[in-house]
Structure formats: structure tokens, C-alpha cells
Amino acid sequence: MVIGVFALQGDVREHVHALTASGASAIAVRRPSELAQVDGLVIPGGESTVMSRLSKVFGLLEPIRERIASGMPVYGSCAGMIMLASTVLDGRADQESFGGIDMTVRRNAFGRQVDSFETDLEFSGVEGDPVHAVFIRAPWVEGVAPDVEVLARVSGGPADGRIVAVRQGNLLATSFHPELTGDLRVHDLFVRMVQEADNQATEEAVR
Ligand code: GLN
Numbered sequence: 001m002v003i004g005v006f007a008l009q010g011d012v013r014e015h016v017h018a019l020t021a022s023g024a025s026a027i028a029v030r031r032p033s034e035l036a037q038v039d040g041l042v043i044p045g046g047e048s049t050v051m052s053r054l055s056k057v058f059g060l061l062e063p064i065r066e067r068i069a070s071g072m073p074v075y076g077s078c079a080g081m082i083m084l085a086s087t088v089l090d091g092r093a094d095q096e097s098f099g100g101i102d103m104t105v106r107r108n109a110f111g112r113q114v115d116s117f118e119t120d121l122e123f124s125g126v127e128g129d130p131v132h133a134v135f136i137r138a139p140w141v142e143g144v145a146p147d148v149e150v151l152a153r154v155s156g157g158p159a160d161g162r163i164v165a166v167r168q169g170n171l172l173a174t175s176f177h178p179e180l181t182g183d184l185r186v187h188d189l190f191v192r193m194v195q196e197a198d199n200q201a202t203e204e205a206v207r
Helices: 012-021 048-057 061-069 079-084 185-206
Strands: 002-006 025-029 040-043 074-077 085-089 101-106 116-121 131-136 140-144 149-153 163-168 171-174
Touching (some): 002 012, 002 185, 040 079, 048 079, 061 074, 074 079, 079 171, 101 171
Parallel strands (some): 040 074, 074 171
Antiparallel strands (some): 140 163, 149 163
8 A cells, every 4th residue: 555645735744754663655746646556645744836837837736636636545635735626715716626535615714814723622533642733734624515524723823723634435525734843643533534434446346
């Protein structure tokens, strides 16, 4: 089982480290032939407008959309969350996402004054202590379709109640950056999602 990290832009190295520490083999994905080798994909934090443009230039936009449609597990953090959103608010006019999660995400939603902040979150599906979440010019989720599971919301402060982690089927997204804190639990969750999808595919092939 190999997990790819979308590597045209963003904090690729941090995700490769976190995935490796979670027991997965991780490779950088810059071209369709590399995408074809992976069982799951992480889209890192970075800048979604640049990811959008480079995905088109490097021919990854449609192949990633196709893999998402055929059930490949994908985890997007921050800019990666924006790339998984069906609808993006405050984006550039020509910005395109891969889509996959039926949600409306607002870019840079927490306001220009609070470019970055940290807080603790209760995260459904992550056992133990609250998750310490680092937000950097982060998006929040403004609305979700009924079949999108809300995993975490901000508690307290001006953004109280805002959705910052979701899951829909094999797709997972967080507004924050677990790859920066050394807490592997969100990556562990994603690695389990990839393993489960892989096991299911094997069972179906055997049947
Ligand atoms: N503001 C960035 C964007 O719109 C996301 C920031 C991040 O990933 N840290 O893509």
C-alpha cells in the first residue's frame, strides 16, 4: 500500500514524514504516472490557487478527479481541503477544485487580522486528548450536504461553531495542519481509511 502526496505545491515533506511515521509508504506525486501507483492521496497545505493552476499545467486535474470518482481515499489539509470542496467562496475566478466533498468552503475565512491561530478541538473518530489544531490563513466549511459527516468544530472565540473537519465516504478534510504538530492521530485515521479501502478492493477482486 502506497500513499501519495500531491507535490506540485505545498508542505509536502511534512506530510511525507507524518505518513511514514504512521507506518505508510509515501511518495511524492507530480505526474499522472505517479498518481497511478498510489492507493490514497494527501493534498497538503499551501496555496489552492497555485495548486489549481499547476494541476492543469501538469495534467493532474482530470486524473485526480477520476481517481476521486472511483473511490480513492484522499485527505486534504487546509489548501487541500479547498481542493476537495465542491464549492469555493472567496476564490480566484479561474480557480478550480478537484471536488468530491459536497461542501461549501470559504478561503481565508478566519479573517486577515487572525492569519494564524491555534486551538484544541474535539475530533470525532480521534481517541484520547483533544487535537491541537494549527490554522494558517485557513478556510472553514460554511455548509455541508446531509451525507457529509462533521468531525470537528471550533469551540469558543469569534469562530465558535465553525466546521473545520469533515468526512464524506473515502474523503477526509481538515482546515488545520496536523502535519505540523507531531500528533499523528489524523494521519493514522487516514492511513486506516486507505487500508480499509484497499482491503475492500481485494475482497471484491477475490469474489
Ligand atoms: N489560504 C490558502 C489557500 O487559499 C490556504 C492556506 C494553507 O493551506 N495554509 O489556498
